[in-house]
Amino acid sequence: DQQVKQNSPSLSVQEGRISILNCDYTNSMFDYFLWYKKYPAEGPTFLISISSIKDKNEDGRFTVFLNKSAKHLSLHIVPSQPGDSAVYFCAASSTGFQKLVFGTGTRLLVSP
Amino acid sequence: EPEVTQTPSHQVTQMGQEVILRCVPISNHLYFYWYRQILGQKVEFLVSFYNNEISEKSEIFDDQFSVERPDGSNFTLKIRSTKLEDSAMYFCASSGGSGGGGGTDTQYFGPGTRLTVL
Numbered sequence: 001d002q003q004v005k006q007n008s009p010s011l012s013v014q015e016g017r018i019s020i021l022n023c024d025y026t027n028s029m030f031d032y033f034l035w036y037k038k039y040p041a042e043g044p045t046f047l048i049s050i051s052s053i054k055d056k057n058e059d060g061r062f063t064v065f066l067n068k069s070a071k072h073l074s075l076h077i078v079p080s081q082p083g084d085s086a087v088y089f090c091a092a093s094s095t096g097f098q099k100l101v102f103g104t105g106t107r108l109l110v111s112p
Numbered sequence: 113e114p115e116v117t118q119t120p121s122h123q124v125t126q127m128g129q130e131v132i133l134r135c136v137p138i139s140n141h142l143y144f145y146w147y148r149q150i151l152g153q154k155v156e157f158l159v160s161f162y163n164n165e166i167s168e169k170s171e172i173f174d175d176q177f178s179v180e181r182p183d184g185s186n187f188t189l190k191i192r193s194t195k196l197e198d199s200a201m202y203f204c205a206s207s208g209g210s211g212g213g214g215g216t217d218t219q220y221f222g223p224g225t226r227l228t229v230l
Contacts, residue, residue, distance in 0.1 A: 036221070041223075043118075043203050043223045043224050045221070046219075093217075098145065098167055099160065100157060102154050103154070
């Protein structure tokens, strides 16, 4: 099941710079997208979401961009901080269905 | 801030034994979910629960699995006869229901129970 893909298993960024995490999906029925952050031995923590009727949603240092024609979304973190170091999961859902479909995650390392 | 809690944090069991994983969802939420993550793999949906019944389940959620909301606060996942391949992190989640349990409904996750089947 490769409906949601995160092709970069890891990303290293310096503190203060921009982190860009990418996610691609194949199911055109997906209409809600979420980003979760996960530390070891903890559950996924909700970060930000976007509905398919929008192409951008911003919350503080986090911005999610959605390109429906390309079936691509990205999470921008500006400025990146060492505390942002974690695994980031992209997830998608469809109206009328409860399940979230997750990507494989991208491990972000922000170095001081 | 309200959060989802799960107990135990780690459960070790022998193959063939029954286990019950427990969750306390966020108190005013209406939809409840179980997911699992086998080591090195994706987080996978197992089941969703609304209004005291299963509303959606995956092909993983076979007859060995069951869910229950035994009272107003707890939500449990039972695995009747555990197999080695059931070893995984099991995450409970809940959502408010404003998006009908799907669509725009954000799911909030607990810290997980690590199940080890020997």
